[in-house]
Amino acid sequence: MTKKFWRQGEPFVWATGLALSLILFLTLLLFYVVLANGLAVFWPKKVALATLQDGRSLLGEIVQEETIPHNEKKRLQFKIGNRDLYGLDFKWVDASEITSLTYPKDVHVLERQEYGNFYGYLSEFEVKGIAPPVSGSNSLAQTIGALEDRKVEVHLLGKKIANLNRRVELIDHHLAKARYNKEENTPALAAMQGEKQGLKTEFEALVSILGEKSAALATNQAIFTDANGQPKAIALPNIVRAYQPNNMSFFAKCAYYLERLRELFFDEPRESNTEGGLFPAIFGTVMLIFLMSILSFPLGVLAGIYLREYAKDGWLVKMVRIAVNNLAGIPSIVYGIFGLGFFVYGIGGGIDQLFFPERLPTPTFGTGGILWTSLTLGLLTVPVVIVATEEALGSIPPGIREGSQALAATKLQTLTRILLPMASPGILTGFILAMARAAGEVAPLMITGVVKLAPALPLDGVFPFLHLDRKFMHLGFHIYDIGFQSPNVEAAKPMVYVTTLLLILIVLAMTSTAIYLRNKMRQRHSVVDV
Amino acid sequence: MSTTDTAIIRIDNPQVEVENLNLYYGASQALKDLTFGIPGHQVTALIGPSGCGKSTLIRCINRMNDLVDGLRIEGAITINGENINDPALDVIELRRKVGMVFQKWNPFPKSIYENIVYGLRIAGIQDKTVLDEAAEKCLKRAALWDEVKDRLHQSAMGLSGGQMQRLCIARAIAVSPEIILMDEPCSALDPRSTSRIEDLIRELRGEYTIIIVTHNMQQAARISDYTAYMYLGELIEYGPTQTLFTMPEKKETEDYITGRFG
Ligand SMILES: Nc1ncnc2c1ncn2[C@@H]1O[C@H](COP(=O)(O)OP(=O)(O)OP(=O)(O)O)[C@@H](O)[C@H]1O
Numbered sequence A: 001m002t003k004k005f006w007r008q009g010e011p012f013v014w015a016t017g018l019a020l021s022l023i024l025f026l027t028l029l030l031f032y033v034v035l036a037n038g039l040a041v042f043w044p045k046k047v048a049l050a051t052l053q054d055g056r057s058l059l060g061e062i063v064q065e066e067t068i069p070h071n072e073k074k075r076l077q078f079k080i081g082n083r084d085l086y087g088l089d090f091k092w093v094d095a096s097e098i099t100s101l102t103y104p105k106d107v108h109v110l111e112r113q114e115y116g117n118f119y120g121y122l123s124e125f126e127v128k129g130i131a132p133p134v135s136g137s138n139s140l141a142q143t144i145g146a147l148e149d150r151k152v153e154v155h156l157l158g159k160k161i162a163n164l165n166r167r168v169e170l171i172d173h174h175l176a177k178a179r180y181n182k183e184e185n186t187p188a189l190a191a192m193q194g195e196k197q198g199l200k201t202e203f204e205a206l207v208s209i210l211g212e213k214s215a216a217l218a219t220n221q222a223i224f225t226d227a228n229g230q231p232k233a234i235a236l237p238n239i240v241r242a243y244q245p246n247n248m249s250f251f252a253k254c255a256y257y258l259e260r261l262r263e264l265f266f267d268e269p270r271e272s273n274t275e276g277g278l279f280p281a282i283f284g285t286v287m288l289i290f291l292m293s294i295l296s297f298p299l300g301v302l303a304g305i306y307l308r309e310y311a312k313d314g315w316l317v318k319m320v321r322i323a324v325n326n327l328a329g330i331p332s333i334v335y336g337i338f339g340l341g342f343f344v345y346g347i348g349g350g351i352d353q354l355f356f357p358e359r360l361p362t363p364t365f366g367t368g369g370i371l372w373t374s375l376t377l378g379l380l381t382v383p384v385v386i387v388a389t390e391e392a393l394g395s396i397p398p399g400i401r402e403g404s405q406a407l408a409a410t411k412l413q414t415l416t417r418i419l420l421p422m423a424s425p426g427i428l429t430g431f432i433l434a435m436a437r438a439a440g441e442v443a444p445l446m447i448t449g450v451v452k453l454a455p456a457l458p459l460d461g462v463f464p465f466l467h468l469d470r471k472f473m474h475l476g477f478h479i480y481d482i483g484f485q486s487p488n489v490e491a492a493k494p495m496v497y498v499t500t501l502l503l504i505l506i507v508l509a510m511t512s513t514a515i516y517l518r519n520k521m522r523q524r525h526s527v528v529d530v
Numbered sequence B: 001m002s003t004t005d006t007a008i009i010r011i012d013n014p015q016v017e018v019e020n021l022n023l024y025y026g027a028s029q030a031l032k033d034l035t036f037g038i039p040g041h042q043v044t045a046l047i048g049p050s051g052c053g054k055s056t057l058i059r060c061i062n063r064m065n066d067l068v069d070g071l072r073i074e075g076a077i078t079i080n081g082e083n084i085n086d087p088a089l090d091v092i093e094l095r096r097k098v099g100m101v102f103q104k105w106n107p108f109p110k111s112i113y114e115n116i117v118y119g120l121r122i123a124g125i126q127d128k129t130v131l132d133e134a135a136e137k138c139l140k141r142a143a144l145w146d147e148v149k150d151r152l153h154q155s156a157m158g159l160s161g162g163q164m165q166r167l168c169i170a171r172a173i174a175v176s177p178e179i180i181l182m183d184e185p186c187s188a189l190d191p192r193s194t195s196r197i198e199d200l201i202r203e204l205r206g207e208y209t210i211i212i213v214t215h216n217m218q219q220a221a222r223i224s225d226y227t228a229y230m231y232l233g234e235l236i237e238y239g240p241t242q243t244l245f246t247m248p249e250k251k252e253t254e255d256y257i258t259g260r261f262g
């Protein structure tokens, strides 16, 4: 009986099934954790008012509950916010200390430009230059709304100043170049000097206007009180968003959720990245994958074609093949170091010596930037593309090649009209795998051009529009940065989940698109059974 | 040796002439001093046991062997008086003149229409009406038109094996070659498809010079005008099919065609 059991390979079948279920379980667990935590972040949570035994009270969102095993005591963690008042955002309270727990309807939650959330009650307004606020449940929202135009004005002014700054910088570059080339007293130079002077005056005028306007704006404030009645004046323009979670209908909560999503996708981060949007990081991630693909895909395919179709089989080709296969196994940090040494310092430094000597020692290309990061990642993916191309070409039945050549096609015609279309699904499969790996890679980015906060996107409206020398932000690095490097890790936790979810979704979206394209191609060029 | 053999007839005005052809795969010799002529506009069959060099010989005629590493050829093959082993010869031109159909059908994973016009497109023809006409003509010639006329633009991969092989023949004749080489075109087909292809070969005969390799004695007898019997890289006997099958000169030939061989 047992003998038969072993002979039929029953245990082996179990082992295979078990292995698969284990992998599936872990993957699903990962997805569940990320989804459950990431999706809930933006849903407005109720704010509890806890009255303690010593007569004091506190306001905050209940983040978690736990029971300490050895004395069976329950304790609750509150997010109490008000960092400018208390210094800490989070507080543990023993359940036994709490005498009552209520959810007052008139609690306000303020998302602020600095110091994180504020939880408290509205007591009075001090406003100038706008219609005095009416009292009522949404007076705060109305008053903030009335300031919106002026806030936008200040924001645009800031942008204008940044643009002026960049133009001045550009002129400075030209001037430095002229100085380096020993040009003096040319009319062009004088014109540039004049323009710079003009820009500078304009700049200073705008800065002082901006100062006045924002100061005037900041005098509009509201006085709030915290759970214990301590007053706190908060400038209205500092409030990003105000809401009353205990008094919101389901639809209001949905609207709030959507608004937060919009902010996530289209706004810039605040508060050392732990709040606000992720737009620059999303943009950087997608652009990096694009650049990396544009650089590595053609290179890998061409190299693969050469290896399979043109190189004479010999020991040299064998060595190259082994080397290429092994390249795929090198840790990514090693690629990063190579990228730093070769691309950034070597090529970038060389470019600076040749084309931007006047700016030295300030590097232009000789420092991390999105171009070097893309090249480094491209290097990381290229072996996979080469191997995939070789294998895809190699798996085409020889009869197909002969059939084409017997019809008087040249080798190149056979390649472009028959072989490559047939190999493309296989090539794309390899490329998709490589792309997915590269998209989630962080280590090599950290030393070749990613930064915590980039002042400008690598693609914008300033000539020459595509700034490949610029540093950029990336979701993967963002996770590491806010999750493990920020001073307030606890407060950043929700953002870590959201960022993780977003990164997974972006990689998923890009690979799904690639898979969709590949499948369409596969339908058109399905290979014979043979 | 075999040049003086009475078992090998001389052909007047041959279209393809093989002279003292020796072929080596590395160190091993696959064709041994072949000399014979193939008449134009007739069907010539190559028969012989497996591994005797039939495919190797037929692939010399359109220089398909160029693709093989370590292959060496001595001697000459002339087509219409031109030596095709001349290194200066344009192989593309040659292959336009000499088409080929393989043992295992090999349609491209494209539509039926694109398969037919592939050779024409390669030759640089882009005019849609020309291509359409050629496609229709060749499919009719290959007796495939009625079966596929409603799905010209569907994948050729959906055809049956016999249909695919006829498509490959149609594809070969689309570029109007003078000579068509067929390497066991029916060996993977059922009897019905085989007889359709045989009908087709009979149809094409007269218009094209056809050189066909076959393992099927009856087939050679049915469709060919001349038959060559090869053994271990040598040409043993060559003559009109009628004569070779009824009164073979050589004992080996007789043994082989009567099935007493091996
Ligand atoms: N690419 C090659 N490299 C080395 N030897 C080869 C190669 N192709 C064929 N041969 C050898 O040459 C000889 C002739 O082969 P060929 O394929 O021409 O035989 P064939 O008559 O077509 O046989 P079959 O009837 O089985 O198709 C055989 O001994 C074969 O092993």
Ligand SMILES: [Mg+2]
Binding pocket: B054, B055, B056, B183
């Ligand atoms: Mg053969």
